[in-house]
Amino acid sequence: MTGPRPSIILSVKDQIAEQLRTDIISGDLAPNTKLNEKELAERFGLSRGPIRDVILQLTKEGLLISKSNVGASVNSILDxxxxxxxxxxxxxxxxxxxxxxxxxxxxxxxxxxxxxxxxxxxxxxxxxxxxxxxxxxxxxxxxxxxxxxxxxxxxxxxxxxxxxxxxxxxxxxxxxxxxxxxxxxxxxxxxxxxxxxxxxxxxx
Missing domain, CATH: 1.20.120.530 (GntR ligand-binding domain-like)
Structure with a gap:
């Protein structure tokens, strides 16, 4: 059995983005789940500014979808x-x-x-x-x-x-x-x- 390689040190925002990617890939955050900035900020112990940056990053990656006056949610399953x-x-x-x-x-x-x-x-x-x-x-x-x-x-x-x-x-x-x-x-x-x-x- 071979163990994993040493982990690369990530910034706090990168760590949060990686955790949310994991949550989405694993299904813990299901498609169409709405994300609450305040709840995420409390979960990770940060202000809402860095959380917005992470949401923007994951939106660019296609995992999230953001709409004006609606907020962000996990993207839907493709037809x-x-x-x-x-x-x-x-x-x-x-x-x-x-x-x-x-x-x-x-x-x-x-x-x-x-x-x-x-x-x-x-x-x-x-x-x-x-x-x-x-x-x-x-x-x-x-x-x-x-x-x-x-x-x-x-x-x-x-x-x-x-x-x-x-x-x-x-x-x-x-x-x-x-x-x-x-x-x-x-x-x-x-x-x-x-x-x-x-x-x-x-x-x-």
Whole structure:
């Protein structure tokens, strides 16, 4: 059994944003749940200003929706046609990223990706499917960042987070880890055709 890597130190606002993401991904905050700034401020022991900043951030990510004079709420589940569109758009972005990565990843990058897969396996061993989802995202995010930096991440990230609201939990650790390992091994060999096919198969 392999334990997780050391955690990165986050700012208070980033910690709150991460907690709310976890609450949404886990279902503790269900779709269409309205958020109360005052209650969130009391929960986290902060003024309402930083809470507004977090709500704005999560709105940009697609997890929340904000309306004037109404406030913020957890975004709704996508209808099947919109979910299908999101899947296709995400696939296109990630295949584009793989093509940009041709023979550009170094040993440090592969070591980090290997470590993420160990975390993924460890999360399955703990039956922590919320963490599985977050680690899954971190694997793909690293590839996107290496391919196009923050600019490409900012294009890609809202699609991924919006899809999380329709996410069907993968309960087979072998299936999930193997799918990501196939992506990684193809990239390690510089085989963009196989890596693209593996990415396309994984995103569903």
């Amino acid at each position: 099947p046609n919109m979910q299908k569109l999101m899947i296709e758009l995400r696939r296109n972005i990630e295949v584009f990223a793989v093509e940009q990565l041709f023979n550009s990843l170094d040993d440090k990058d592969f070591a980090e990706l290997d470590a993420i897969l160990k975390e993924l396996q460890y999360a399955f061993e703990r039956n922590d499917f919320t963490e599985v989802t977050k680690i899954d995202i971190s694997f793909h995010r690293l590839l996107i960042y290496k391919a196009g930096g923050d600019e490409l991440v900012n294009v890609w990230y809202p699609f991924v987070m919006r899809m999380r609201l329709n996410y069907k939990r993968i309960t087979s650790g072998i299936e999930c880890v193997d799918e990501h390992r196939h992506i990684l091994e193809a990239l390690r060999k510089g085989d963009t055709v196989t890596a693209s096919a593996a990415i396309t198969s994984n995103i569903r």
